[in-house]
């Protein structure tokens with residue numbers, strides 16, 4: 001394998017698909033990305049996602065959601081309508097801030113079966 005240039009199906013720019021990314025895609029059994037990283041990031045912000053709460057500190061009022069694509073998304077309790085804890089499955093939208101991805105309008109939809117009691 002070697003670094004390869006692909007053309008984005010959305011905006012038409014050529015973007016680099018690195019050996020490391022190729023290895024990760026191969027391991028996950030995924031096809032080559034059709035869109036450039038910029039368009040993929042934009043798509044992520046435009047759609048709702050399902051994720052699992054990885055960590056939540058109720059005293060501090062913030063935590064992180066494990067989201068699709070290996071993303072870690074920050075959330076704050078003011079974006080919650082119901083309490084969450086580790087393993088809670090949520091749907092959310094994300095916005096990009098100076099500090100990275102941040103979840104908005106987090107909705108609880110259940111719990112991951114593994115950690116259900």
Ligand SMILES: [Zn+2]
Pocket residue numbers: 008009010011012013035036037038039040
């Ligand atoms: Zn693009």
